[in-house]
Every structure is written in structure tokens, then in C-alpha cells.
Amino acid sequence: MTTQVLADTLRSRGISPTQQRLAVYSYLLAHRTHPTADTVYQALCRDYPTMSRTTVYNTMRALFRAGLLRIVTIDAEEQHFDADTADHGHFRCTQCGELFDFDLPADTMRQCAPSGFQTDLFDVYATGLCPHCQATH
Amino acid sequence: MTTQVLADTLRSRGISPTQQRLAVYSYLLAHRTHPTADTVYQALCRDYPTMSRTTVYNTMRALFRAGLLRIVTIDAEEQHFDADTADHGHFRCTQCGELFDFDLPADTMRQCAPSGFQTDLFDVYATGLCPHCQATH
């Protein structure tokens, strides 16, 4: 995706496409590893020496409000960010701590959403042992 | 539920039933409002003047490890505790901030759990507007 397309995406959601915001958003799109704010900061401060954590947090909030990313709270310690806004579940391995995506059966959201409530966001979290940690257990 | 039954429940899970732990667990069972650690502390420190936040956290961790409660992380700000360990979803209203339980279709957990992973815990979170806040919107 070109910078121009990214910039248009941000603009269409009412977010001015500054250099920092483009850097953050493009990092999230390129790294589907559910990074934390600090991970994003550490990765970007090399190329953008003036990048700050504040800007990362500001940008995340803006992107979240615009519906361009999900905040994964499966880990109580810190927030993970995910630019994949399509329906999918998140699995956290209690041993290695890694986060995995997994597919949800079709229509899960529709079937599970409580009636009478207006559901805007829907998250499915699972915790346990990932295949690799099961083997080395 | 009598104190004796509660004490036996804790003992059967390997937790010595101290006064403080009984107080915390019995509060959780009586108040299905997904309280935070501070809410529990504030409620109990009247009757148990020496109760401390540390003890609340210690007890929560012990109960969680014993499988007697769930930790709800739908709110990134703080953890909510839920003594209902049966499968159910949690809904958070973005306007009033309240947490609601909702039923999940039968077998949701089995259908959604990713294959190859050993799933120990399974959480479904939804966010949006509760019926009351929809009306006053």
C-alpha cells in the first residue's frame, strides 16, 4: 500500500495524515504481531528520532476511534494493537505469552451478540497453551 | 451459602479459608456486579478495618488460580472480577460504563476454540450501547 493510499484512508476518516501517524499506521499494517505501544515506539524511534510514546498513544487513540484498529485487552498488563478489524479471535499462550489470531465460525458475532444491546465491537479471547508450548510441556 | 460451605469450597481448592478470604469470596458471590479490586476493598474495609488492597489482590489471584473466579479485562483501565465461572459473555456500555452478563449459544466455546490450541479459558466481550443508554441517546 502506498503512502498516498494510507494518507487517503486516514483523511477519509477525519485524521490528518501526519508523518508520525502514517509511520504508526503503516507499521501496524505491516506487522500483524499485535504489538504494544512500546513495541511500536521502539521500532519507529530509529527511523523517526523525535517519535515519542505520547504520539504513539495519541495516534492509537485516533485510529481506534476511527475504527481503523482494534485494542486487544486479553493481556491485563498492557494493551495490544491490531490493524486487522475483521472479525477474528485472539489466543494468548500462558507459557510463551504470544498472541495468535484465529478464525471464528461464520456469523459468530450475530449469533452471540446479546439482543436488546447495540453491539459495536465484538471480541473473542481464548487462553491456554499454543501448539508449540504443548509439545515442550 | 453458609460460611461453612464457603470454607469447604476454598479448602477443596487448596486455599486456607481465612477470615479475609471468606469475606472477599462471599462478597463476590453476593454481588454479581463485576466489581473492581478497589470496589471490593471499599466495601469490605468497613466491616474488616484491617482489610488491605494487598489482601484483596492476593485473594483474587488465589481464587483465580483455583478456578473460582474470572478476571474480566474488557475494560483496559482496570480488572473486574466475576465469581460466575460458567460460560457467559460480557457486555460493556460505552456510555454508562456498566458491565452486563449475557448468555452464549450452546457450544459456542467448542465451536469457536481454535484447533491445535489447548484452550483453558474462553471469553466473549461485546461493547456498545446498553438498552437504557440507547433510549436516552
Add this chain to the structure above:
DNA sequence: GTTCCTGCAAAAGCTTTGCAGAAGA
């Protein structure tokens, strides 16, 4: 007497806020 539990005080660590300067239109 030994072990486990409690809880004060302090630390840890993520996230937010205040605010002054910079950037952009």
C-alpha cells in the same frame, strides 16, 4: 516452632495530562 497469611509502605510500569514549541494551511 514452623509455616503460611496479612497488610503497610514503597516500587513498578503503563498510560494520560499539561504545556510550550513546531508544523501546516
Add this chain to the structure above:
DNA sequence: TCTTCTGCAAAGCTTTTGCAGGAAC
């Protein structure tokens, strides 16, 4: 010029840790 954005510094808050005293058996 006016508004918005950035980012340093500091604060805020929940949760954890260290540790000494106490309870239980």
C-alpha cells in the same frame, strides 16, 4: 495567523513486591 499536532516532563493509577509482624496449628 490560527489551528492542530508533537513530544518532553510530570503526574496518575492500578497492581505488584519487600518485608516485618501476626495468626494458625
